[in-house]
Every structure is written in structure tokens, then in C-alpha cells.
Amino acid sequence: MGDLLIRPHRAPARVQLMDDPGPLGRFGEYGGRYVPESLIGACRQVEEAFRSAWADPAFRNQLAGLLATHVGRPTPLTPAVRLSAELGVTLLLKREDLTHTGSHKINNVIGQALLATRMGHKRLIAETGAGQHGVATATAAAMFGLSATVFMGERDIERQALNVFRMRMLGAEVVPVRTGARTLKDATSEAMRHWVGATEDSYYCMGSVLGPMPYPWMVREFQRVIGDEARRQCATALPTAVPDYVVACVGGGSNAAGTFAGFVDTTAKLVGVEAEGGAGASRGTLGVLHGVRSMFLQDDDGQVLEAHSIAAGLDYPGIGPEHVHLRDLGRARYVTVDDAEVVEAVVRLARTEGIVAALESAHAVAWVIRAAADGTLPAGSTVVLTLSGRGDKDISALKELL
Ligand SMILES: *Cc1c(COP(=O)(O)O)cnc(C)c1O
Numbered sequence: 001m002g003d004l005l006i007r008p009h010r011a012p013a014r015v016q017l018m019d020d021p022g023p024l025g026r027f028g029e030y031g032g033r034y035v036p037e038s039l040i041g042a043c044r045q046v047e048e049a050f051r052s053a054w055a056d057p058a059f060r061n062q063l064a065g066l067l068a069t070h071v072g073r074p075t076p077l078t079p080a081v082r083l084s085a086e087l088g089v090t091l092l093l094k095r096e097d098l099t100h101t102g103s104h105k106i107n108n109v110i111g112q113a114l115l116a117t118r119m120g121h122k123r124l125i126a127e128t129g130a131g132q133h134g135v136a137t138a139t140a141a142a143m144f145g146l147s148a149t150v151f152m153g154e155r156d157i158e159r160q161a162l163n164v165f166r167m168r169m170l171g172a173e174v175v176p177v178r179t180g181a182r183t184l185k186d187a188t189s190e191a192m193r194h195w196v197g198a199t200e201d202s203y204y205c206m207g208s209v210l211g212p213m214p215y216p217w218m219v220r221e222f223q224r225v226i227g228d229e230a231r232r233q234c235a236t237a238l239p240t241a242v243p244d245y246v247v248a249c250v251g252g253g254s255n256a257a258g259t260f261a262g263f264v265d266t267t268a269k270l271v272g273v274e275a276e277g278g279a280g281a282s283r284g285t286l287g288v289l290h291g292v293r294s295m296f297l298q299d300d301d302g303q304v305l306e307a308h309s310i311a312a313g314l315d316y317p318g319i320g321p322e323h324v325h326l327r328d329l330g331r332a333r334y335v336t337v338d339d340a341e342v343v344e345a346v347v348r349l350a351r352t353e354g355i356v357a358a359l360e361s362a363h364a365v366a367w368v369i370r371a372a373a374d375g376t377l378p379a380g381s382t383v384v385l386t387l388s389g390r391g392d393k394d395i396s397a398l399k400e401l402l
Helices: 002-010 037-054 057-071 081-087 105-118 132-144 154-159 161-169 184-196 215-237 254-261 321-329 339-353 359-374 392-401
Strands: 077-079 090-095 123-128 147-153 173-177 202-204 245-250 269-275 285-289 292-296 332-337 382-387
Touching: 037 057, 037 105, 037 184, 037 202, 037 215, 057 105, 077 215, 081 090, 081 339, 081 359, 090 215, 105 123, 105 132, 105 202, 105 215, 105 254, 123 132, 123 184, 132 147, 132 161, 147 154, 147 161, 147 184, 154 161, 154 173, 161 173, 173 184, 184 202, 215 254, 215 321, 215 382, 245 254, 245 359, 254 269, 254 321, 254 382, 269 359, 292 321, 321 332, 332 339, 332 359, 339 359, 339 392, 359 382, 359 392
Parallel strands: 090 382, 123 147, 123 202, 147 173, 245 269, 245 382, 269 332
Antiparallel strands: 077 090, 285 292
């Protein structure tokens, strides 16, 4: 009894998870702002502008309005009735696949484009791998009358011709990157290098919860609309109001971060599902890349390795710093699934629910299927799963596999 009375005074201040990481941008020992001197000022300006915008109800209302009129929010929380019955759990799908442009990336990009406009910039710079963040950036640029320059590895340009065409049709300039392995990692390095000489008139639009402060925090905040909506929808969809599990796929970690943010203060267990060949949280080691201290796939010399996944959107060799922090604290766990499980999951979801999910999103579905089968998910569990995108872009890849 005495203990109970004394403890509140002696306990350290309760740490609020998934909150403002402070001016240093630290999530535990991860995060930070490891950029060349010439970008420190530009990052500070973005941070100041975001702090002021995020505290400004007019900005928030304008963003919410755009998400409603242009993106199609709120997205539904769809009960996966037939798949649930087969698995013996209650599975609810948060349908980011139904957004304009077909994935959650648009939530973040519209937020950043609105911020860029507020800062007086006329041009967006972005990196892209498979081209999805590039397409979202080109879309937002067109909406706001901004120009967009998208850096893309030469190999990815060859592999993703359709998205390159989409970006150009939307009016964006696509710059081929010929260094290194000519994929996402190199495109990001090149885009940041380009920003150094263009900070006066250009805004860097980052595609995931990566990069220097304020990006990991800001991108999570722009994506938290997923988790906040799902949380409200659960209040009517579930008798318990809060699900037992919240599951999302993890590339850099933005759809997962946005989803987790809505549930981090509940009893829900948070699960991030990585690709076996791109597993930053599961198999990475501590390092610094693209301005942030986090976990990356590296060789013994600290050289960052190439990631490999059937899902191009999970082909990043690292993970956002906040996820590593949540993992260290035991608040979230990170698991991997392999390509074969993912392909099976796409087909199973298509045939039970009539939804063709993106290969990225199917990683989360694959884990739920496996976990329900092996008892990791107890029978009767309630699960919210973020379906980050639709599978149209993957049809030709799937055609070769099936
Ligand atoms: C880009 C992408 C991802 C991975 O990015 P995160 O930042 O981890 O969310 C996942 N799903 C889809 C559909 C994507 O386009």
C-alpha cells in the first residue's frame, strides 16, 4: 500500500512513446541528423516549418481537407470475413490500397508538398526505388503547381518503365543515377547531394521514416492518419475497441509507424513484418546512412549491402530509427517472411476477399497466415492489418511467378 502511494512520486516521468523526439531527433540511441554542414541549416528550416505547421490548426485543417477530397480518406476498415473464418481469427484490413495513386505514400507526400508550399519552395526533390514514392511526389507536385525532380537508379528505371512513364506524364523530371548498384540507396545519396546545391528554392521530400531529423518524425506524423483512423474505426468494429494485434509491413517503416502511432498507447501487440532480404530490424547492425543512425544491412567493413525482396518497396537495406527504438523497448516486434510465403498470401487474399494486394502489403498478410497456423496468434485473436497498397503494379511480376 505504502509502495503504491510513494511510487508515483519516485518513478521517472512517464516516457511518451511515438511523440516529439526533441530537437536532436533522438529515438533512444537512434535517429539524429548526420548530414554535411551545408545541409544542417536546410534541415533546421524544415524542422522549424514543420513544428509551426503541425501546431497550426489552419494547416491541419487544410491537410485533412485535401486528404478527404483528393486522397479518399478516411479509408475503410474492411473485415476480411472469409479469410478470418479460415484462419480462426478476426482480421480487419486498413485499406490504404484504396487511396488515390494506390498506396499510403500519398498521405506523406501531400503533407510535405503542403509544407513546401508554406515554406515558399517551388520545387520538390525526391528519391525513388520502384517509383512509387516518385509517382506520389509527381502527383502532389502537379496538384500544388510545383516542379518535381526525382532521382532514380538506372537499374530501377529499366525495371520500372511504367512508373517512369507515369512520373514524366505527371510533369516530373526523372534523373537517372549511374553510381553504385544504380538502385534506391544510390538514388537517395545522389538526391541528397543534389539538395546541397539547391536548398534555396527546393524542398527535399523523403519517402519513408528515414533520413535526418525532422524526417523520421515528420513522415510518421503525416502517416499517423492511418493509425488514428483505424483506432476510431475499431471502437465500433470490435467489441473490445482495441485489437489484440496490429500488423504492418516494413520497408523503411512509414506505413507501420503511422499505423503503430494510433495504437502505441494501448494493449495491442505491434508487429512489423520485414522482407527476409531487406530486414533492417531483424538482421541489421548499427550504422549511419542518409543522415540517420539506425540499423542497416552491412558487411564486416560497414559497407551497406544491397537489399533483395520480391517487393520493390521493401528493397531498402535499413529501417527507420524509431522502429529500432520500439524494438529495443519491447513495445513492437519485428519478424520476417520469405518471397514464397508472400506470393501465396497474395493469391489467398485475392481468392478469399477479392483484394489483390501489393507484394509489400502481402508480407503482413503472410505473417498473419503463418502465425494463425502455428499458434503464435491464438485462436480468436483480433488483428488490424494495414494493407499499404494495391497490387496492380505487381501484376506482370506475378504473372511470371504463378
Ligand atoms: C513503399 C511501400 C512500402 C514500404 O514503405 P514503408 O515506408 O515501410 O511503409 C510498403 N507498401 C507499399 C505499397 C509501398 O509502396
